Amino acid sequence: MIESQRHSYHLVDPSPWPISGSLGALATTVGGVMYMHPFQGGATLLSLGLIFLLYTMFVWWRDVLRESTLEGHHTKVVQLGPRYGFILFIVSEVMFLFALFWASSHSSLAPTVEIGGIWPPKGIGVLDPREIPFLNTLILPSSGAAVTWAHHAILAGKEKRAVYALVATVSLALVFTGFQGMEYYQAPSTISDSIYGSTFFLATGFHGFHVIIGTLFLIVCGIRQYLGHLTKEHHVGFEAAAWYWHFVDVVRLFPFVSIYWWGGI
Amino acid sequence: MGEIELKTAPADFRFPTTNQSRHCFTRYIEFHRCVAAKGDEATECEKFAKYYRSLCPGEWVDRWNEQRENGIFPGPL
Numbered sequence: 001m002i003e004s005q006r007h008s009y010h011l012v013d014p015s016p017w018p019i020s021g022s023l024g025a026l027a028t029t030v031g032g033v034m035y036m037h038p039f040q041g042g043a044t045l046l047s048l049g050l051i052f053l054l055y056t057m058f059v060w061w062r063d064v065l066r067e068s069t070l071e072g073h074h075t076k077v078v079q080l081g082p083r084y085g086f087i088l089f090i091v092s093e094v095m096f097l098f099a100l101f102w103a104s105s106h107s108s109l110a111p112t113v114e115i116g117g118i119w120p121p122k123g124i125g126v127l128d129p130r131e132i133p134f135l136n137t138l139i140l141p142s143s144g145a146a147v148t149w150a151h152h153a154i155l156a157g158k159e160k161r162a163v164y165a166l167v168a169t170v171s172l173a174l175v176f177t178g179f180q181g182m183e184y185y186q187a188p189s190t191i192s193d194s195i196y197g198s199t200f201f202l203a204t205g206f207h208g209f210h211v212i213i214g215t216l217f218l219i220v221c222g223i224r225q226y227l228g229h230l231t232k233e234h235h236v237g238f239e240a241a242a243w244y245w246h247f248v249d250v251v252r253l254f255p256f257v258s259i260y261w262w263g264g265i
Numbered sequence: 266m267g268e269i270e271l272k273t274a275p276a277d278f279r280f281p282t283t284n285q286s287r288h289c290f291t292r293y294i295e296f297h298r299c300v301a302a303k304g305d306e307a308t309e310c311e312k313f314a315k316y317y318r319s320l321c322p323g324e325w326v327d328r329w330n331e332q333r334e335n336g337i338f339p340g341p342l
Contacts, residue, residue, distance in 0.1 A: 113290040116339030123339075 008075040010067070017060040024052035065237075069229045079236050086240040090247050093210065097251055100206060101258065104199040108263050115194060119263065124196045125188025126264035132183050133260040136176050137252055140211075143172035144249040147218065147242050150225075157232050159225065166222035169245070173215040180208050200263070203255050207248070214248045217241040274316035289320035290340065293329060297342050 005011075027049025034042030068074035108119045115121040127133060150165035184201075191201040221241045224230055230238055280288040296313035303309060317326070332338040 113286050114339070116341065117287065117290055117294075118339075118341050121339060122341075 008077050010073040010075075010078045012067070015060075015063065017056050017063065021053065021056040021060065024049050024056050028053055065224075065229070068236075069224075074234070074236070079234070082236050082240065086243065090243060093247065094251075097203075097206065097210075097254075100199075100203045101254055104203050104255075104259055104263075107195045107199050108258075120196050121194050124193055127183065127187060127260065129256070129260040129264055132179050133256060136179055137256045139172055139176045139179070140249050140252045143169045143176070144246055146172060147245050151238070151242055154225070154230055154235055154238060155232050159228070162230075163222060163226050166218060166225060170215060170218050170222060173211065173218065177208065177211060177215065180204075180211075196263075200259055203259060207251055207255060210248050210251070214241070214244050217244060272315075273319040285320060289317060289322075289325070292317035292320060293326070294340050294342060297333075301342065 027045055029049070031042050031045030031047070031049050034040075035046050036042070111117055111119045111121070120126050146165055146169040150162050150169060153159075153162035153165050189197050189200070191197045191205075218241050221230075221238045224237065274288070274292065277288055277291075279291070292313055296310055296317055299307065299310035299313055329338060329340075333342070
């Protein structure tokens with residue numbers, strides 16, 4: 001098939017997944033707005049939309065894997081598309097988290113008169129940064145080191161070792177998420193507790209959400225590595241997961257220093 | 266007709282910008298900290314009282330006084 005075309009690009013076959021993704025996104029957004037306002041059926045539409053979106057992601061990426069790993073359409077020049085695309089996606093995520101950290105700094109560096117001109121505001125219970133937050137700030141870079149180990153193993157052709165390294169990476173990531181969830185459960189303040197709660201939980205919450213997405217991506221890579229999809233020359237999916245993971249890892253440092261540590265003093 | 270002396274709070278280099286809300290708030294806090302340290306009748310605290318009364322809107326002072334009475338004043342008294 002690819003031998004009969006006289007160029008090294010990939011002209012994709014028609015696919016229903018873009019439109020189904022759009023419909024899923026439409027249902028999610030409309031359902032979400034309905035849910036947050038007094039309309040009937042919002043929750044149902046929101047959940048249906050989310051399920052539909054997740055299904056679309058699954059089948060779309062399954063098709064990409066079929067076209068690349070099984071049908072061989074992803075030549076070097078085709079690989080550039082996902083590579084650059086994913087880097088730009090990470091840049092957009094950086095912008096998003098930058099906005100949340102700006103909001104946090106705006107509120108905490110010059111606290112308003114309405115909350116007493118002090119930070120943290122009076123009565124807000126803060127977490128001790130030297131306990132679980134510090135531990136978690138060590139766990140995440142460790143799992144970043146493990147993903148680098150996995151990458152080196154893939155490049156060296158040591159396939160079994162790469163699977164073990166990915167298992168280590170994902171285990172550390174799950175421990176991180178577990179500790180973070182436990183902390184949220186036992187935290188003395190909530191998201192409704194003044195601007196402190198809003199900025200704290202939005203910034204750490206979205207970071208945590210990105211950690212979970214990154215973990216899922218790494219699990220998929222682990223499964224693919226186990227099934228033998230990744231070769232030492234061609235593993236764009238793995239590289240994307242590793243870049244995403246390093247991004248999540250580095251981002252963790254910012255809330256730790258500015259929100260947990262500085263913000264709690 | 267005698268000279269009427271008009272005074273307001275002096276310019277404070279800690280608050281150089283046009284928005285003087287923090288200046289008002291800080292003087293209010295300073296007055297109450299002074300009273301807490303030196304007692305209700307201390308004369309040193311009078312100047313802080315004059316400063317905050319010149320700078321702060323009456324509604325703010327009333328609200329803060331009410332918050333202090335109810336124990337919900339958010340500032341570092």
